[in-house]
Amino acid sequence: MSPKILQPTSANIADCAEILRGGGLVAFPTETVYGLGADATNEQAVAGIYAAKGRPRFNPLIAHVAPGMEIDEFVVVDARARTLMEMYWPGPLTLVLKRTPNSPLTLLSSAGLDSQAIRCPSHEIAQSLLVLAGRPIAAPSANRSGGVSPTTPVHVVESLDVAGLPVLAGGKCTVGLESTVLDLSEREPVLLRHGAILKEELEDVLGVIRDSLVDENHPKSPGQLLRHYAPSLPIRLNADDVRDGEALIGFGPVLGLEHKATEVFNLSETGDLVQAAANLFAALRALDNGKSKGIAVMPVPNVGLGVAINDRLHRAATDSGQSGPHM
Ligand code: TXA
Ligand code: MG
Numbered sequence: 001m002s003p004k005i006l007q008p009t010s011a012n013i014a015d016c017a018e019i020l021r022g023g024g025l026v027a028f029p030t031e032t033v034y035g036l037g038a039d040a041t042n043e044q045a046v047a048g049i050y051a052a053k054g055r056p057r058f059n060p061l062i063a064h065v066a067p068g069m070e071i072d073e074f075v076v077v078d079a080r081a082r083t084l085m086e087m088y089w090p091g092p093l094t095l096v097l098k099r100t101p102n103s104p105l106t107l108l109s110s111a112g113l114d115s116q117a118i119r120c121p122s123h124e125i126a127q128s129l130l131v132l133a134g135r136p137i138a139a140p141s142a143n144r145s146g147g148v149s150p151t152t153p154v155h156v157v158e159s160l161d162v163a164g165l166p167v168l169a170g171g172k173c174t175v176g177l178e179s180t181v182l183d184l185s186e187r188e189p190v191l192l193r194h195g196a197i198l199k200e201e202l203e204d205v206l207g208v209i210r211d212s213l214v215d216e217n218h219p220k221s222p223g224q225l226l227r228h229y230a231p232s233l234p235i236r237l238n239a240d241d242v243r244d245g246e247a248l249i250g251f252g253p254v255l256g257l258e259h260k261a262t263e264v265f266n267l268s269e270t271g272d273l274v275q276a277a278a279n280l281f282a283a284l285r286a287l288d289n290g291k292s293k294g295i296a297v298m299p300v301p302n303v304g305l306g307v308a309i310n311d312r313l314h315r316a317a318t319d320s321g322q323s324g325p326h327m
Contacts, residue, residue: 003027003157003165008125016166017132020045025052027142027156028129029170030121032092032179032195033149033281034156035064035139037129043106046138050108052162055145060111061138062094062179063118066130074103074136075116080206081184087205090122092175093197096183109138115185125170141178142167148231148281148288148316151176155285176278177308182209194308196277213311231288231295235317238299245293249283251276251300262292273305280309284316 006012008029016026023045026037036052038045040063050058065071067090075097077085084093096117099110110116118136121127130137141149143159150156153169180195182202189209191199203209233247241257242248248261252271258264265283267276287295297313300306 001163003160003162003167005153005157005167005169008168008170010128012166013125013128013168014132016168017129017134019166020129020133020137021135023048025049025162025165026129027153027160027165027167028126028139029123029153029168029173030064030126030139031123031173032121032175032177033151033173034142034153034167034170035126035137036142036156036160037064037137037139039133040064040106040109040136040138041104043108046106046108049138049140052160052165053140053143053145058108058111059140060113060115060117061109061140063105063109063116063136064126064130064139065118065120065136066127067120069120069130069136071118071136073100074105075099075118078184080189083205084182084184084202085120088197089120090127091120091197092122092177092179092195094119094179094181094193096181096185096192098185105136106138115183117181119179123170123173125168129168148284149178151278151281155282158285172278172282174278176280176282177305177312180308183212194311196305196308198304199307231284231316233288233292234294235313236294236296237313237317239296240298242296243294246296247287247292247294249287249295249297251298254298257298261296263287267300267309273301273303273309276300277305277309280312 023042038049094117096115099116142156147159151173153167156167175196180197181193183190191211242260247263250266267279300309
């Protein structure tokens, strides 16, 4: 038995909220990627997430909250966090904040750290589910450890071999890349993951932000480690040609390269970065099907959302074609 896809009717959403309240797992859509949720205040339930993902070790998870939920009980919200929450929540911005001394969030959800990642998603179905669950929901991306983040319900079913897992269907994720992660647990703000809320936008509010992704000496977020996103095929970035047996990930006009490629997946024919982000994980997944020897990826401009896209592509290329345990 595999996971089961549920249409997002009120009755199904209510059932899923009950499952969460009872300590079970539910996969649900957000605007970024699908999440695999569990009650963030229930140690046993959160442990179930790690088991379902087959994670070789504990990664700290994001606690998802409904709009307007009071979070001061869980984490320390300072003026910087308050301002960003007012500007960007609900939306694809995760804040890493200090846990309160008696935070009811499980230590497992922050993997034993004294900080906790938290975000309020903008997806309507996610919000309904969170409201009905009435508590914060810990949720990593709903894929097996080391896999590509799912952006459709079918991806979740393909990626997680969990019998009977309810997957609330919410269509294709509009953002398609995981949320921006900003660490505000210390004095100095640190960007831990690029996403749809751009570093420049955050710097307009906070001033200069250190980018941990260019400071590899101090990796803090396991998600930023290079070995993370991992299709099984070798990936070649910034390709201006296609080699024998390669599939092509296009961006903008592919200029005749389609004839040389085993298959083509164009992220955006018009060269639109937002559309490309939304299609990225589906492209990696679709081409990783055994029909090709590798994947050539056309250059994506490193501006705006292109920075986050290139970050994910770079990780995919670093880890691609390898097997064995990885995050
Ligand atoms: O868009 C998203 O953020 C999706 C959807 C489902 O909300 N979730 C997601 O979760 O991408 P996950 O577990 O795949 O990634 C969470 C990231 C990881 O890079 C993790 O290391 C980082 O956030 N993180 C979580 N808690 C942290 C903490 N206390 N300190 C530092 N990094 C943390
Ligand atoms: Mg993930």
